Amino acid sequence: MAGPMGRMMAGQGPNSRSMDFKKSGTRLLSHFRPERLTIAALLLCVVVSVGLNVIGPKILGKATDLVFSGIIGRQMPAGTSKEQVLQSMHEHGQGSIADMLKSTDFTPGQGIDFTAVGHVLLLALGTFLGAGLLMAVATRLVNRTVNRTMYRLREDVQAKLSRLPLSYFDKRQRGEVLSRATNDIDNIGQTLQQSMGQLINSLLTIVGVLIMMFWVSWLLALVALVTVPLSFLVATRIGKRSQPHFVQQWRTTGKLNAHIEEMYTGHTLVKVFGRQDESAKLFAEQNDALYEAGFKAQFNSGVMQPLMMFVSNLNYVLIAVVGGLRVASGALSIGDVQAFIQYSRQFSMPLTQVASMANLVQSGVASAERVFELLDAEEQQADPVPGERPAELRGRVALEHVSFRYDPEKPLIEDLSLKVEPGHTVAIVGPTGAGKTTLVNLLMRFYDVSGGRITLDGVDISAMSRDELRAGIGMVLQDTWLFGGTIAENIAYGASRDVTRGEIEEAARAAHVDRFVRTLPDGYDTVIDDEGTGVSAGEKQLITIARAFLSDPVILVLDEATSSVDTRTEVLIQKAMAKLAHGRTSFVIAHRLSTIRDADTILVMENGSIVEQGAHTDLLAADGAYARLYKAQFAQAVAEVD
Template structure:
């Protein structure tokens, strides 16, 4: 079953990832955490500094041990220079040159007290460095989690500001994937890489400084492999980057497909589309597998390549360092320290390279989230908004024009005036613009020309909340949330979620928020839902899931109608609201509505004769225009478009009702 869109417009799979811009925006998300990030950087700087001087301290311990071994084998009483001269006289000039940089005393063995002090100092240095790194990790977790918290809030706020047209063009699973999977991936990426990335970069700087301090010649030798490392990281990164974009795009599409198939699983089975659905799932799952495999494989080869480059660096340093020791230019301890620095220098390079897959994956997800956050929002409400002095329910459409597609006009120059308390029925063939007219009244869409007024006030000058608070709407597609029947009905009165649990306590006349149990039951009786509700095991406290399992489609519709009645609106909109109830129940609802509609303006979109025959005015729409309007009898007498619809669609219904 194909979704509303075969491919997401402007999705990340349709263009290459803007890595730099998305990465910059992701970093900017941490601006509110600058104090925490500053403390984090300070901890990492001190920790790295202590870790960097550690090898130099251990090199000093090595020199003390080696000096003790050399000094113990030489006769006491002579100076270092005398001992080296004696070795040269014996033909051991090469050994003497090598020992020239060793600070030994002839006749004196290993100074274990000095060695112990150095080792204790090294232990303390590494211990403090480790503690500071633990604090830095804690700060990373705090800053990342708080940033993700704000990003989720931004996404939630954005979703509430997006126009209905955005959701009409997007698959729900795709939108949900951005709001859940992508943000989770960003959080995991930052938690795993943020602190380590800062630590690696500072380690590279610190180790490089110590390498030049110990021996600038060996430092230059070690830097020979850096350009090779950069080339490897750049080439592999460019190859894996598009695959990460495709991976998360495929994840969104797969989620959208699963969501569609789960929501419509009954229809899938009814029409025997299980095999086709499974085939589409297999194709999209295969696409996700291919994208994920290529992304991970291409980025995964980076670490072994970087390890190979690191080993080349180790061999070069060991060979040149050995030659420097043999010439007496460096001590063994300095070479030992330098080899450790070489490893320390190569390791963060390897870590940075291996983190490239994480970073690319996280930035790919960030771009998808930023695309959602950058989506065009609905026009902001005017501040302050204008409101009618008295809300009576007079609605006027003045030369209204509207089009979903700029190149395809739908409604052109439509004018209509509805007096307070009147019931207007809107009929016409599919695609005539009936529901569009209601969407314009609710400001789900804004008109492209003309204006709509409520009691003389242009609805574009009113806040949407103010406008919609006076309108009750019942759609053909029912919507129930997970909770009790009483909570679902009370939703129409604006009861906050925190008060829902109190509704379960029941109690006639007990006020919960702005509604009582008695008012809930009265609305249910008006909608003829009270009878079937009381037959359920827990009555009004019966818990429904978000699919409304346990009640029929018609019963769900009655609950939503009761919800609309409880909201006590000035304007009532029924868009095929009685399509899911039987004819007898529909007649009862119409009788109840006749009493409840007193003082209300009602718009009814329906095809059943019983729904529209008693309306004050019937509008017949074709191709976005009102082609006829009048009462039921007047339109039948005119023998025009309504009469044709009547004969085609309603003649059999009249026979059944009569």
């Protein structure tokens, strides 16, 4: 529990640098390049749809003019012309009304032409129906574009995780990394789904409506533009205030997920050590921090829409007043003013929508930055192409003046040299922190040496591909790892090829797994989860050892592999290991006496150096470091065995 609790208390997370909205947003958009053709079709549909929507109010304005002309014409004496009626009005002191009717195309004595009005309304209906259908097609194209882009982004993240060095994961909580690969990518996808099509539609609508507004009345169009600078000021000021809170919101989400993942994984130990209250307290603190960040982000961005609505209403009032004056002067018809008022709404609405989408866009870009931080992380050194490989894998390992350090300022292993002949078993012992597991990590190339080199059958392992190197090495760790699936599938995971059930059972018998699997209701088809529920810790370890048997490695690495099994089972495993190790090179890190006594060579490490090496009896006779370890750790075990 020390590991998870230590990391939990440290609260380690991503760095807290400020968000570069423009750079991250541009980089996110660059991921859409493979969808150029789909986006082109999308833009075409949106352009035509917006064009039809923009023409609609003008068509409805024509219908209004027909109705108004019919009402006015019915009230005028038949047999006269429009000009005669307006002249008569001027002569009878109705000049202002005559000026207003000057732009109205009416015929005295003729009422409403319902046929013409019906044709216009059908045209308007067809126009809006076509716009709606095209927008539906555009929405489908948006969904396709976003989903395929997110598919590729998830692939990029998965590929990146496979190229990251072990040190990257050592310095970060699993839950925090998982949050970037799941929650943040999901948030990006949802943001794009909800905003991409709407944003394109809104921007094109603004352009299209502006063109129509200038066509109808350039004066009213200028009046409508008066409020645009105010809208821009509101959007930019609020956007700058809310963006840091969105960054903090998703950063805190990652920390909270990391805490939950650790507490769920280690829930048994949390209860054993009575840390429930401490865990709940830390959860409450991080939950409160997430609430605060989320509230501030949503509140600041939520203020934008009411303010934009206020600006929109202000724009509406200005247009209504100026438009009324233009109608009174006869410069515009009532239908044109009606159309212009609709255009003013169509102009203000996209501005409000764009502003209201700011919180979505900011949240999505904040998540994108976290994903890009992962994608930009320093990768492990690339494998040489093509990689070298020994002519024949025999298992001869040599360390030549190897140096290594996790921290550049703190050396761990200095000038270490070692030769291991094929088929030999090498036991590595020493106090905690002496460098035992580090030595194995260097052999597996989980880390690269800082100096010197390691060779396998005469070939520098840095010149080999990691897959080629690790294909010849079987490894069993102290911490068992099983995945959700059957016991047979977990054992077969160690094979680099398709294996038969017979081969799986043979490996299981060699590792003494068969004896307890036969007692299970479904035998080898028993399903276990990633926690190994239903089998004991020792049985889980036996399954991982059977997995190593099946891989048929040239080199076998056992890192405290028998620490979780009972003494009787360990004896059985040791016999199986002796059979497996025949003709193979084995590295064993262990504290148990039975594992160490039979080794061909025992290495005693202290502070990253080999201070003694030799057989068990020779090292005891030397009365040095190994003898001290023996007396401290193994004397009681010998007494119990004897």
